[in-house]
Amino acid sequence: MLPEDRKELILRELAMRGSLNAAEFAAKAGISGMTVRRDLATLADQGLLVRVHGGAVAAPENSPGPQRTASPSRPRRLPMATIGMVVPSASYYFPGVIRGAEAAAQEAGVRLVLGVSNYSVQEEQRQLRRLLDNGVDGILVTPSEVSLAGTDTLALLADAGVPVVVVERSIEDALDDGELESVRSDHGRGAEIAVNHLLQLGHRKVGLGIREGSPTGPPVTAGYHQALQRAGMPRDESLVHTVTRPRTGPEDHPGVVDRILDSFLAAGVTAAIIHSDEDALQFTSACLERRLRVPEDFAIVAYDDEIAALGAVPLSAVAPPKFDVGYQALQMCLNRIGGRRSGTGALRRVSLSPALVVRESSRS
Amino acid sequence: MLPEDRKELILRELAMRGSLNAAEFAAKAGISGMTVRRDLATLADQGLLVRVHGGAVAAPENSPGPQRTASPSRPRRLPMATIGMVVPSASYYFPGVIRGAEAAAQEAGVRLVLGVSNYSVQEEQRQLRRLLDNGVDGILVTPSEVSLAGTDTLALLADAGVPVVVVERSIEDALDDGELESVRSDHGRGAEIAVNHLLQLGHRKVGLGIREGSPTGPPVTAGYHQALQRAGMPRDESLVHTVTRPRTGPEDHPGVVDRILDSFLAAGVTAAIIHSDEDALQFTSACLERRLRVPEDFAIVAYDDEIAALGAVPLSAVAPPKFDVGYQALQMCLNRIGGRRSGTGALRRVSLSPALVVRESSRS
DNA sequence: TTGGGTGTGTTCAGTATTGTTCAACTTGTT
DNA sequence: AACAAGTTGAACAATACTGAACACACCCAA
Numbered sequence: 212m213l214p215e216d217r218k219e220l221i222l223r224e225l226a227m228r229g230s231l232n233a234a235e236f237a238a239k240a241g242i243s244g245m246t247v248r249r250d251l252a253t254l255a256d257q258g259l260l261v262r263v264h265g266g267a268v269a270a271p272e273n274s275p276g277p278q279r280t281a282s283p284s285r286p287r288r289l290p291m292a293t294i295g296m297v298v299p300s301a302s303y304y305f306p307g308v309i310r311g312a313e314a315a316a317q318e319a320g321v322r323l324v325l326g327v328s329n330y331s332v333q334e335e336q337r338q339l340r341r342l343l344d345n346g347v348d349g350i351l352v353t354p355s356e357v358s359l360a361g362t363d364t365l366a367l368l369a370d371a372g373v374p375v376v377v378v379e380r381s382i383e384d385a386l387d388d389g390e391l392e393s394v395r396s397d398h399g400r401g402a403e404i405a406v407n408h409l410l411q412l413g414h415r416k417v418g419l420g421i422r423e424g425s426p427t428g429p430p431v432t433a434g435y436h437q438a439l440q441r442a443g444m445p446r447d448e449s450l451v452h453t454v455t456r457p458r459t460g461p462e463d464h465p466g467v468v469d470r471i472l473d474s475f476l477a478a479g480v481t482a483a484i485i486h487s488d489e490d491a492l493q494f495t496s497a498c499l500e501r502r503l504r505v506p507e508d509f510a511i512v513a514y515d516d517e518i519a520a521l522g523a524v525p526l527s528a529v530a531p532p533k534f535d536v537g538y539q540a541l542q543m544c545l546n547r548i549g550g551r552r553s554g555t556g557a558l559r560r561v562s563l564s565p566a567l568v569v570r571e572s573s574r575s
Numbered sequence: 576m577l578p579e580d581r582k583e584l585i586l587r588e589l590a591m592r593g594s595l596n597a598a599e600f601a602a603k604a605g606i607s608g609m610t611v612r613r614d615l616a617t618l619a620d621q622g623l624l625v626r627v628h629g630g631a632v633a634a635p636e637n638s639p640g641p642q643r644t645a646s647p648s649r650p651r652r653l654p655m656a657t658i659g660m661v662v663p664s665a666s667y668y669f670p671g672v673i674r675g676a677e678a679a680a681q682e683a684g685v686r687l688v689l690g691v692s693n694y695s696v697q698e699e700q701r702q703l704r705r706l707l708d709n710g711v712d713g714i715l716v717t718p719s720e721v722s723l724a725g726t727d728t729l730a731l732l733a734d735a736g737v738p739v740v741v742v743e744r745s746i747e748d749a750l751d752d753g754e755l756e757s758v759r760s761d762h763g764r765g766a767e768i769a770v771n772h773l774l775q776l777g778h779r780k781v782g783l784g785i786r787e788g789s790p791t792g793p794p795v796t797a798g799y800h801q802a803l804q805r806a807g808m809p810r811d812e813s814l815v816h817t818v819t820r821p822r823t824g825p826e827d828h829p830g831v832v833d834r835i836l837d838s839f840l841a842a843g844v845t846a847a848i849i850h851s852d853e854d855a856l857q858f859t860s861a862c863l864e865r866r867l868r869v870p871e872d873f874a875i876v877a878y879d880d881e882i883a884a885l886g887a888v889p890l891s892a893v894a895p896p897k898f899d900v901g902y903q904a905l906q907m908c909l910n911r912i913g914g915r916r917s918g919t920g921a922l923r924r925v926s927l928s929p930a931l932v933v934r935e936s937s938r939s
Numbered sequence: 940t941t942g943g944g945t946g947t948g949t950t951c952a953g954t955a956t957t958g959t960t961c962a963a964c965t966t967g968t969t
Numbered sequence: 970a971a972c973a974a975g976t977t978g979a980a981c982a983a984t985a986c987t988g989a990a991c992a993c994a995c996c997c998a999a
Contacts, residue, residue, distance in 0.1 A: 215627040243988045532921030557896030557927040564922040
């Protein structure tokens with residue numbers, strides 16, 4: 212590598228990250244710390260960066276070269292905006308999404324206002340109206356209902372007058388109404404990844420358990436079937452079970468899980484994907500109680516990764532990109548508010564891929 | 576090898592990678608280091624590059640020709656990466672995409688290197704390998720084939736070692752192989768928008784003409800059917816025609832268009848979407864020749880918007896977001912290269928919505 | 940305030956790169 | 970064939986760059 216290249220690399224790192232650790236960079240670039248320090252010294256002389264203990268930070272914008280600009284009015288006031296966010300729940304699933312949106316908001320220096328609809332359509336609309344009346348500059352919303360088509364909420368969003376990003380819901384069927392963008396986890400793909408992982412471990416029959424009533428269920432089921440089909444397996448509906456929620460009380464639940472496990476074992480299933488990692492933990496317990504070893508006798512992948520790591524057997528899990536969904540949603544909204552940097556006026560629909568975290572419950 | 580060729584090679588290398596190592600280049604070109612150094616000296620005198628210890632770096636943009644800038648503190652270039660882009664054609668459809676990628680590249684101060692595969696799989700792979708061998712930092716690629724599944728190109732991309740963004744192609748079926756992201760125009764949605772527009776104008780029977788062999792055809796057809804179905808219309812395959820390309824010569828083409836128009840009129844169709852605006856213009860001529868008024872007697876929406884505005888009757892057109900596709904693809908690639916600003920590691924799949932441009936041919 | 944740990948710059952020896960010089964070679968001309 | 974002009978590659982001394990050792994400066998926690 213040329214010395215010049217090295218310096219370029221340093222500046223690039225600095226431009227992208229804002230700061231640079233000398234030792235870290237040396238290791239990454241495979242050069243000695245001394246060389247890095249010398250480069251930093253050179254570049255600092257040219258005013259291209261500012262040395263600090265341990266590395267360097269990017270030079271202030273206003274001094275692209277060796278120069279001394281005495282700018283008394285430093286603090287640049289960012290144009291502050293307020294983004295409203297409405298989610299159905301602040302306890303299940305969405306905390307991750309909210310954290311992502313918060314992170315992006317903080318970075319961009321905008322304010323995020325949250326509303327929770329508790330899966331009530333009325334409440335949802337009330338929250339949205341409140342936000343709009345208060346003059347927010349953009350909206351992130353996860354409607355309670357799975358499909359937006361023809362709902363009052365859609366009508367409300369369609370002429371909100373501000374950019375709207377729909378989060379974790381489809382806008383396929385709402386294309387004429389307003390300028391909606393969307394960001395979603397690609398749960399179908401998440402399921403496919405899990406199935407492929409299990410097939411690769413040699414399992415021939417893979418079961419699926421889906422939590423009752425969850426909007427995540429259908430796409431996961433679809434992805435599951437698709438992955439099996441691609442692998443040339445016959446479609447077998449009997450391997451898909453619904454994990455019903457306890458109605459009479461929590462003590463009912465283990466019974467449901469037990470029956471599903473029975474059914475799996477009877478069908479020769481040796482691995483399963485269980486939606487909601489909470490249920491997956493229950494399921495694991497059921498396996499262990501029957502002296503089934505996990506993963507040797509039965510492999511398990513949880514769908515969702517809130518508490519999957521905490522079981523007696525840490526569970527492999529598909530982790531939906533919740534943080535990223537929130538983060539990207541806010542960025543897209545902001546991008547649409549802010550004066551549309553060059554090109555890029557087209558409405559976006561973004562799918563984010565979940566990631567598989569392999570833990571004990573599905574190791575080879 | 577001619578001295579001129581050598582210099583040409585040097586400049587190309589420089590344009591491609593931004594820097595050049597003299598010894599390395601000498602070895603690769605099979606010439607002595609001395610000769611390389613002499614060439615570099617000559618080119619540096621002409622201002623075509625800047626010598627540095629160990630080799631040379633590309634000359635700053637603003638000095639394209641021989642000039643003598645006596646400024647010892649040369650204007651430093653921005654931190655820079657090189658992105659390779661491979662498209663099947665540089666004349667049809669992709670110029671818009673390329674422009675978008677170029678714009679984003681310029682904004683970000685990175686270098687964009689283009690390769691054209693001419694729809695040849697071999698050429699495509701050769702181009703990709705060339706780019707990778709030359710050490711690009713990221714790849715934007717539109718594979719020649721519609722589906723990536725199981726192709727050698729996919730294998731190549733899967734372990735490219737740098738971020739890869741697939742442009743205008745699906746990666747649905749390639750999820751296990753490497754970390755691919757994608758950006759595409761949502762042609763299905765484009766067709767839906769066009770259909771809804773025509774239905775809204777009161778048309779009850781809407782025809783569709785699809786250019787033969789285009790990868791855009793299937794999604795457009797699917798969107799067309801879906802929009803009609805949503806509107807409660809019966810599915811009628813007889814309203815969909817393929818616009819075959821002239822085989823014997825250009826004089827054959829009007830005949831094809833004429834027959835399609837015949838068929839439409841016989842079926843009571845009063846509006847049509849014609850894929851490729853070029854064919855749409857032909858189609859419009861055919862209408863006018865028969866004394867059909869456009870749009871009063873027959874409304875037309877072109878799919879694609881290259882020359883739709885230029886007809887005797889300016890055509891309404893669905894404009895795929897080509898520029899945006901290129902722009903976003905490059906940004907996504909860069910984002911993945913750059914040190915992953917907080918959050919946001921999840922792989923993205925982005926659909927961009929086409930826009931309907933209403934002109935004379937479909938006004939109320 | 941006082942240590943221990945970490946980061947910094949100096950020095951120096953080793954290595955890589957550079958430009959000079961010159962001989963060998965190619966090409967076109969006499 | 971002989972020559973001049975231009976190009977190329979090898980040898981080599983001068984120079985630039987690199988990494989290791991080491992003494993010192995800085996930061997942080999007790």
